[in-house]
Structure formats: C-alpha cells, structure tokens
Amino acid sequence: MSTASTSKRTAVPVSGTAAKLPLWGLLALFTAAFTAVMTELLPAGLLPGMSRSLQVSEGRVGFLVTGYAAASFLAAIPLTAALRGLRRRPVLIGALVGFALCNAVTALSSVYALTFAARLLAGVMGGTLWAMLAGYAARMAPAERRGRAIAIVLAGITVALSLGIPAGTALAAELGWRAAFATVAVLALVLVGWVYRQVPDFPGEPAADRVPVRRIAAVPGIPAVLATTLLLLLGHQALYTYLAPFTERAGFGRTGVVLFVFGVATVGGIWLVGVLIDRHPRPALLGALALIAVAMAALGLAGRHPVVLLASVAAWGVAFGGAPTLIQTALVHISGPDRADVATAMQTTVYNAGIAAGSLAGGVVLESAGAGAGALPWTALPLIAGALATVTLARRRAFPARRPAGQ
Template identity: 35%
Template sequence: MTQVQGIASPEPAARDSALRGWLGVGAVTGATFTVVTSEMLPVGLLTPISDTLRVTEGAAGLSLTATGLVAALSAPLITAALGRTDRRLVLCVLLAVLTVGNIGAAWSPNFGVMMGARVLVGIGIGGVWAIAASMAARLVPAKSTGAATALVYSGVAVASVIGVPAGTYIGALAGWRAAFLVIAGLALIVLVAIALLLPRLTVAQVVPLRAVLRLAREPQLRTALLVVAFLVTGHFAAYTYIRPLLEKVTGIGASTIGTLLLVYGIAGVIGNFSSGTAGARSPRRTLMTISLPLALTVLLIPMLGGSLWLAVTLMVAWGLSYGGVSVTTQNWVFAAAPDAREAASSLNAGVFNAAIALGALVGGRSADAFGVTSAMWLGGALVLVALTVAAIGRSPEQP
C-alpha cells in the first residue's frame, strides 16, 4: 500500500510544481511590462512635463534617452556584480529601485531631480532585462522554454498596447505626476508577486565582467548582437517619428493615429507569440522571415501611406513583424551561449537599450536635416543591413 501511495503521489506534486512555475513566469512577465511602461511613459507626457518643469520638449525627451543609456550600461555591470545572489531577491531589489525612481519622478520639483529619478529607473530596467528571460527558462521544463520566453517578452508588446496609452490617459485625467505614481504602485505589486511566487534561484557559475564582455567575441553571439544593434536602431529611427509622418502623408488627426498605434500594438502581441515557438527552433530563419517584411513596411509607408486603409495594413504588418524581434533574438542568444545564458542576456539587454536610444537620436537628426520621410528611409535601410548580417553571419543553426 505504501508503494502504491509512493507511486501515485508525485503526480499532484508535479502538477503543483508546474503551476507554480508558470505563475512565476507570469510574475516575471509583470516585471517586463512594468519596466517597459516605466521606460516609455514620458513619450505621452512630454508636453505637460516640459511645461511644469520649465524646460523644452526636446530637453524633456532626454529623460527617455538617459534612461535607455543607463539601462544599456547597467545590464552587464549588474549581472557581473551579482555573484551567486538569489535572483528572486535581486529582482525584488530592482523592482524596489524602479518604484523609488518612479516616485521620485512624480515628486520632482525640477528637471535635475527628474533626471536623477530616471537614472534609478534605468538601473532597474537594465537589471530586470538582464535576468528576466533566463529566470523564466529556469522556471519551466526545457520543452516549454520557448513558450515561457515568449510570455515574458509579451510584456514588452502589451506595454505598448496598454501601458503607455494608459499612462498617457491617466496623465490627461489626473496630471502627469499621477501617471508615475500609478506605475510605481504597479512595480510594488509585482515585487510582492515575485517574492511570493518565485522559488530561490541561485546561480551555479559566476561570470565576471571581463568574461561577460569576452562572450561578445563568440561568433554566433556576436552575430546576434549585431543583428539586434542594426534592427532595433532601424526600427526606433522610424517608429519614433511615425506620428508626424502619418500626419504629413495620410493627413489624419491625433485620435486616428492613436487607433493606428493601438492596432500596431495588438499586432505586435500576436507577432510575439507566433514567433516564440518558431524562434526557439530556428532563430536565424525566423528572424530573416520577419526582417524582410519589416524593412519593406518601413520603406513603403512614405509612398503608400496616403491611403488610410493601406496605412492600416502597413501598420499591422509592421506590428506583426517587429513583435517577434525581442523573443527571437533572445532565443538566438540562448542558443549561442547555452552555458552562460544570464551573461549573454545582459549583453543583449545592453545592446537592445543602447539601440533604442541611438535609433531615436539618429532618426531625429535625419528628420531635422532632411524631413521626417528620411527617418523611414534610414530605418528601412538599417533593417536591411540587419537582415544581411543575419543571413551571412554565424548562427547556432546548421547551414
């Protein structure tokens, strides 16, 4: 009788363990949603922030650029400094830093305090990005790693659909400071969920900073990082200036543009999940498959965006394509460095955030110098460069 009980008992235990693992993945997804919303929140609040703090809108935009750059630098540095520290504890501390940064932004009496608060937000973002994806892969069985990674990165797409528009709406309803307070409260809620739902997650192998940076020399990982650099820079060079382009080419108003961006975001969520499994099996092939329509979409919008329905179609294609970029490149990074996933993820997070800041910068310079259409040409060209690098570079897949 004891033997029968011993054989039967692991099944409910296994089910409980699997459920807890997926609940943990859901909590980590909440963390990615929170950091992306925190990073992008100033986009919809630049005008009231600049009015209140008495700076230009361009200066207020530095609150976004600075956050991206700090996140890019902090991702590999934090990972190297962590040692064997329990990653659940680390994630809780990072979310606490994010909470304090958002509260500081809400309180800021002047622009200097705002920038200091946004530096804290950048530290939280870089750290979360560096460890979130590798944590998710450890919470579920190996066969579910692709799905878990896709779920974690869905936080990015959902933030663009719900987080940033909701923050903008709260800002219009109750003031921009209230929007920062709400996201601070969300960060605190996610912190509690992480503490309750995740097990202790220690690291068997410590990777020092020098070894983290040496990873970038590995041909397969170097190819992935170059693809991320060109593709994400190209995307944000174009996407940052999509509103003025649509106003110029399509002649639509702010409300219609908001609807188009919502459609884009929904398509991005679909693209994220549809690319998750395929990206886990064949990251290079999946990335090449989504990069070509992404480049063509960005290049065609200035020419075909004059028709509202064509503009809608192109925005859907753009969302579906770019929605799969984060999860696919992360799967490439995992496959390229299977024994150093967290360190490789930190490099990926650093390059990704640096590319966001660089894309907004070079797109703006191009738009100022040659007109907003040039930002689309530049963005499309950079995505084509990324496609070429993916095609000829080394990857974990057999040729």
C-alpha cells in the first residue's frame, strides 16, 4: 500500500477544533464494548434461574458462557479477514444487530438447544466486534490522541465488569433473568441508531492493498505484543478465576468485597492510563506489569492477612485496569489503523486462549496435592514476570518509550 493511499483513508486533521476527540462517537463504541461484555458474561450471574427455566443443570447453563467464548475464539480471525474489504460502519452495525437478536432469542427461549445456538451466534458477533473497536477508535481520533481514544472505548469492559454485571444480576433478582437479557437486547438496538448518527464510516481495505494475515502476524513488534498479551492473561486468570478459594484460605470470607475492590480499582487504572498513554506508553506499561508482579508476591507471602489481601488486590486492579489498553494501543500503532482489525482479531484469539489456559492452569494447581490456593500467586508471578521481560526486551519494535509524531 502506498503512503499516499494510506494517508487519504486514515489521516485526521490535527489543528483547531478537529484535534478534539469525537467524544459522542467514542462513547458509542464504549457502550458497544459494554454490551459485548454483558452479553458474554451475564449468564454466569443468573445460573439458578436459567437452570430452572431451561430445565438443565447449572453446569450446562455455564456452558452458555463457554460456547460464546469458543465461538468468539474460532471466528475472530477468519471472519475479520473475510469482512476486511467492507465499509466499517455497516459491519459494526451488523454485529450490534446480531447482539440484539441473540439476546432477544435468549430472553424468549425456553429450549436449551435454541438458547445455546443463540449464544454461539452471539460469540461470532463478539469476535467480529472486538476485532474492530480499537482500530475504529484509532481512526476516529487525531494521531497524538489515539491512545486516549482507545482507553475511552475499552473502559466499557471495566464498567461492565464492575457495575454492569452486578446491576444485571440485581435486575434479574427483581424481575427475572429474562428481563436482564431483554434489557441488553434493547440496549444493543438503541446503540444501532447511536452508531449510525455519531460514528463515522470508513472504507474497507481495497483488494489490491490487503496484506495476508500471516504477513501482518510477522510484522516486527506484533509477535512481542501477542506474547505479552498471552503471558499477562495466563498469569491474571490463574489467580483471578479462583479468588473465592484464595479469599477463604485467608479467612476473610467475603469474596464479594474483594471483587468489588478489584473492580473499583480497575476503573481507577483506566483513568490513570488515559492520562499517561499518549505521552508515556512504555513506562506506564512497565509500571503496570511491575505492580501486578509485586501484588502477586505480596499475596503469596502475606495474603492471609486481610489488610495485605485487600491492598494487594487493589494494586492488582489498578494495574490490570490499564495494562490491556496499553498493550492494545501498542498493537494498533504497529499495525496501523487500516490493518488494526486483523491485528486485533489475532489479539482477541490470543486473549481468549490466555483466559482458558490460565483458568485451567489455576484449577490444576488448586486441585494438586500439597499445593492448593496458597500456590496460585506463585503460579501467576513467573508468567507476569515473563510479560514484563518481553516488554523490556522489545523496546525498539513493539514498546518504544515514545511514538514518532503523527504515527
């Protein structure tokens, strides 16, 4: 692709009022991220009610989350590659319409097989959406403020985890689980109109300019970013999945409080990264990964003490709230906004693989004789240290201290 053609499709004026972030459009993408997380994880908080209505075990209801994640994992790269030539806004709107339809079917269905099929389709929509969001935000923002734009959009994940899922669970307790899914369906449908009015359209990649997926994966810096993503998620998930037994081991006994502290801290982390990301991306990422490592060590050494437990979880939450955004912003800078969808699809696949493998590794450690919950921080620590080492070694290609002006 020529430099001239790239600049015509992606350049954003940076003078005067044009240098301001398109806040309403970015908030629409923020809400899209929020909706995707709600769609994916809401069943986890509604297991008993869904189990009774669908007449299956709670374990099979849990498979609704597993099926969504598996479909997202399998669909992200091939579907993104197949759709990369289409205009971006219609693809985004199509994914949101798919979310509205799948959540509506889930709200109305009384047959487990139909509900499971709707969840698989929702996972496909999720894989498509996650591949688009960071690149879309980057194309909407001036070059010098792309990091902050991506942070705003990805904050939808944090808000959904810390506030959305608890609110959905509370709504289900009052009105039933079907009302929770119906609310998310309506939100997705309203979001379609919001995106149409506030989010600009962008062209897809012309056939002559499309780089094969394998060549994008081999771009210098991208393998290091993907490796950092995998190591971070492996370490994080190995402990986060089993915070309940770890908290019980500490004698604290209030897992909900620990999760709330983590969720509130992640919101603070997103805000802090929004301040630092465009000026100091590498120091911010190194600091975040180092803070997670320190928190894991503290939990391993003194996690039985409630004060240490809560302080360490808060530090972990602040760091983890910002680290994925910093990593994804580095990926968008390396690939360029035009090719960010394909690069982000790869990261989505790696992200889901890290979640699955990290949870599995933590479960094996938890069930191991002589290990148990106390070994989980020590399982996570070397993985986080590996992510920190990768960022340290990949200084030139993947994680420079500063980005060149206008990149």
